[in-house]
């Protein structure tokens with residue numbers, strides 16, 4: 001339990017949840033203001049019509065800000081939809097694999113990638129170009145391990161495996177085959193060379209906002225592959241043609257995404273600065289792991305350690321339980337690792353302040369001293 005004194009109205013604890021996750025305080029404060037009455041509109045953001053001029057403006061500026069922050073080229077469209085990243089596991093192969101004679105390739109570096117490949121199997125041929133399961137998904141393939149048949153519909157990777165804490169720190173080399181990336185847990189955390197990708201998708205509730213909205217950035221020519229027998233709401237063309245508003249979109253989730261974009265642009269200074277901030281935070285924890293003489297044993301190899309989800313184990317499960325209880329008492333919450341990996345996972349997304357990370361480091365350091 002978090003002590004009552006830590007959860008008074010004015011004090012927030014440090015939230016290391018893997019998602020839905022910590023939001024920037026500025027964003028929450030703005031949302032609080034607009035919750036009763038949007039300036040110039042006189043009603044709540046929760047009450048406005050999705051066809052109102054006020055929402056026109058919110059949607060337009062959110063899409064424009066995403067485009068400018070990520071430097072999305074003209075060749076690519078940005079659409080917002082619902083259903084989370086999990087729906088993209090299905091929508092992607094429905095649109096780009098259904099009816100094709102060639103397979104889709106999956107590079108599986110963790111739990112989410114495995115789930116994505118499983119869904120694609122329902123739509124067509126799938127080849128697993130690489131799978132890290134034999135070492136519990138603790139590393140990425142080296143370039144020479146990646147063999148992609150040039151006659152493939154697309155290659156799917158998971159930019160950051162949220163559960164294992166394994167992150168791509170380079171664009172995989174896949175030749176001319178369209179590269180697709182599930183960026184759900186590192187979206188807007190660092191610059192990305194969008195032109196190198198055929199399609200990028202990301203749910204918002206890790207780094208970019210709240211649950212309910214998913215961003216898909218796709219090369220416009222790929223839209224031509226979708227077949228007319230797709231259900232309207234599962235066809236990428238529907239969202240592209242109708243400016244992400246074919247029906248009622250998740251108004252509040254888009255509004256929050258817009259606020260997060262503005263926070264990244266104006267308060268952080270863009271994605272290069274965001275990355276620096278995130279690397280600095282991750283290094284605070286990894287430096288401690290490395291200096292702990294194996295007391296804190298990181299899950300992933302050094303060259304692919306996630307800047308977003310720091311995963312590690314303690315010498316015994318009993319110590320891990322004690323660690324979580326004591327951390328919670330200090331206002332460091334949601335540090336339990338995923339049940340499939342165990343141990344500890346500290347998710348330190350964009351909005352986690354450096355103070356949260358140093359508080360965790362200090363706690364870890366003291367916990368180790370008291371345990372060895």
Ligand SMILES: *Cc1c(COP(=O)(O)O)cnc(C)c1O
Pocket residue numbers: 019083084085086087112158160161162182183184185203206
């Ligand atoms: C959280 C997550 C998902 C699932 O997202 P939902 O919006 O819950 O469907 C998929 N992929 C990755 C990498 C994730 O981190």
